Amino acid sequence: MSDRFELRLQCEEFLYREAEFLDDGRLHDWLELLTDDVEYRVPRRVTRERGSEESEFSDDGFHYREDLGTLRTRVKRFDREYAWAENPPSRTRRFVSNVRVEETSDDEVRVKSNLLLYRNQGDTTDSDLLVGERHDTLRRVDGSFKLAQREVQLDQTILDTRNLSFFL
Amino acid sequence: MGIERNTTNSMPAAADVIEQVGSIKETGTIPSQIHNDDEIHQLELERVFSDTWVLVGHESEIPEPGDYAKRYIGDSPFIFVRDDTGEVQVLFDSCQHRGTTVVRAEQGNTSYFRCPYHNWTYDTTGELVGVPHKEEFFKELDTCEYALDSAPQVDSYRGLVFACLSADAPSLEEYLGDFTWYLDLHLQFADGGMEVVGEPIRWEIDTNWKIGADNFTGDSYHTLATHKSAMDLDIFPPELSAAGAERTPADITECSGHSCMLAYLENQEYAGGYPEDIFTDTHLSDDQLRLAKRLVSSVGTVFPNMSFLQMNLNPDPENREVTAFLNVRKWQPVGPKKTQVWNWILVPRGASEEFKQRAYDTGIGTFSVAGNFEVDDFAVWDGIAEAAGSTFGKKIGRESNFQMGVGDMSDSDEISDEFPGPGEVYGTNFEDGTMQTFYQSWYRAMTGQHIDPEDSQ
Numbered sequence A: 001m002s003d004r005f006e007l008r009l010q011c012e013e014f015l016y017r018e019a020e021f022l023d024d025g026r027l028h029d030w031l032e033l034l035t036d037d038v039e040y041r042v043p044r045r046v047t048r049e050r051g052s053e054e055s056e057f058s059d060d061g062f063h064y065r066e067d068l069g070t071l072r073t074r075v076k077r078f079d080r081e082y083a084w085a086e087n088p089p090s091r092t093r094r095f096v097s098n099v100r101v102e103e104t105s106d107d108e109v110r111v112k113s114n115l116l117l118y119r120n121q122g123d124t125t126d127s128d129l130l131v132g133e134r135h136d137t138l139r140r141v142d143g144s145f146k147l148a149q150r151e152v153q154l155d156q157t158i159l160d161t162r163n164l165s166f167f168l
Numbered sequence B: 001m002g003i004e005r006n007t008t009n010s011m012p013a014a015a016d017v018i019e020q021v022g023s024i025k026e027t028g029t030i031p032s033q034i035h036n037d038d039e040i041h042q043l044e045l046e047r048v049f050s051d052t053w054v055l056v057g058h059e060s061e062i063p064e065p066g067d068y069a070k071r072y073i074g075d076s077p078f079i080f081v082r083d084d085t086g087e088v089q090v091l092f093d094s095c096q097h098r099g100t101t102v103v104r105a106e107q108g109n110t111s112y113f114r115c116p117y118h119n120w121t122y123d124t125t126g127e128l129v130g131v132p133h134k135e136e137f138f139k140e141l142d143t144c145e146y147a148l149d150s151a152p153q154v155d156s157y158r159g160l161v162f163a164c165l166s167a168d169a170p171s172l173e174e175y176l177g178d179f180t181w182y183l184d185l186h187l188q189f190a191d192g193g194m195e196v197v198g199e200p201i202r203w204e205i206d207t208n209w210k211i212g213a214d215n216f217t218g219d220s221y222h223t224l225a226t227h228k229s230a231m232d233l234d235i236f237p238p239e240l241s242a243a244g245a246e247r248t249p250a251d252i253t254e255c256s257g258h259s260c261m262l263a264y265l266e267n268q269e270y271a272g273g274y275p276e277d278i279f280t281d282t283h284l285s286d287d288q289l290r291l292a293k294r295l296v297s298s299v300g301t302v303f304p305n306m307s308f309l310q311m312n313l314n315p316d317p318e319n320r321e322v323t324a325f326l327n328v329r330k331w332q333p334v335g336p337k338k339t340q341v342w343n344w345i346l347v348p349r350g351a352s353e354e355f356k357q358r359a360y361d362t363g364i365g366t367f368s369v370a371g372n373f374e375v376d377d378f379a380v381w382d383g384i385a386e387a388a389g390s391t392f393g394k395k396i397g398r399e400s401n402f403q404m405g406v407g408d409m410s411d412s413d414e415i416s417d418e419f420p421g422p423g424e425v426y427g428t429n430f431e432d433g434t435m436q437t438f439y440q441s442w443y444r445a446m447t448g449q450h451i452d453p454e455d456s457q
């Protein structure tokens, strides 16, 4: 087995486990997968004309721009019964695919993956679909990967969801 | 005034339902049906959104000539553009040829707008400057007569651009009236005013546009329940929170048809959410400046669908500092139970880059689609429209309660005499007068009256 193939498997394994934690509501376990200096961002996507010199992903407009402290606060909030956005909890199912190992250094790997997130909540058949590409940096800490950076590039400019009370 | 229920048709007619709203001050109630009804929604587009001043955007979003953004007034598409001469225009986004929309992107910079259908081309002032093969097929067409239509009235207040689809409606200045006293607290406390960071965040919720607008007039009561999880975590610093004893509350009602709530620290110079050196007395009166410096939270709604919120909050109480930001909101109706939320974060133009970033992060981290304060609002608002639109809800004439402070419900006292600002002011954040003001303005607009109460008396 080539090293590269082995590396991709390791990255996939990390992303699948992470998805399991998030879908199962194990948010404290998820926090353990993050480095202390984690950067978690979901920039706002902007509909631009073809050929525009500006990126579709905003430099200064964001849905999320978080660090470990703000993420921890969010998780602590979800622990409360009065966090109505997640009471009853969303039923989410994440499909992580097209995992591409982009670049590696001694201790870090840049990984791209596709995310399809289905969400249903409460007494309804309605569902939200959030689809996008994730650009992650995984770092080896004590022999296993942790998430050091994530940018989620969503495919919608106007989100069709009442709220983002979950992580992408 | 009750709903007449006749036996052949048990559903009340829209006109009766609207009429019932007119007595909200006496009854403290309105029919829930107005929060999800096709006919009322249609009438709102024709009356509310065509005859009042509606927020389009902020001038700082289009700083350079040719900068444009696509915007909506009710369901009508407009181009918000700074033209070649530097003037702000609000042009109807409908080609004068066959009428399709000309702008394809949300925002950008351009020197012309070219229609995708037959390529008629307009300059940034809306003039028709190009008709393909004009010499052959459109010889006698006078291009001067085919400029893009403009919104009949366009004006700005402290950088916020509004448009009105009626030429006869009172001017923006008259429309905002005395309420500018409160807008200035939020928009004019720093030299250079405010600017928008990033592009507005947009998302859609399954509720009526009025729910967000009424909540933002000052529903402090819900803060204790809906936002309990955020309060328990000190995202809203406990000494500043709605239940906290230190802050002085004020509910501003009947202020030229608009309303808001404020809370400030009476016994302290400065509340600490904005950098202290940012405040200036250049544009505010002594009373206003005094209040602006001490403000810990405020929300308000300019009828119909512009709201604002300023708070001193902290998305990570253990590691960050309390920070203020200004949130400007537009509740754009998409249907009787579909609202597109537009969310801008504004910061003082003269603040440091570090502060602007921190204020933005605090703003989106608490009040936006992923904001750990506001996600809980969106979780509960959908249910209002669901029940309001239901057959049984209409059949029994279900009413929505805004009686807090009405009659002997509480000891809320009007304090207008002691309070320096205009409007009917109450010395509490727990009364429903701010929301009653909103629905009174709605009633006036729906019955063809201009919303300034002075006009209608």
Ligand code: FES
Binding pocket: B095, B096, B097, B098, B099, B100, B115, B116, B117, B118, B119, B120
């Ligand atoms: S519709 Fe615009 S050019 Fe024909």
Ligand SMILES: [Fe+2]
Binding pocket: B215, B222, B223, B226, B227, B373, B374, B377
């Ligand atoms: Fe709220």
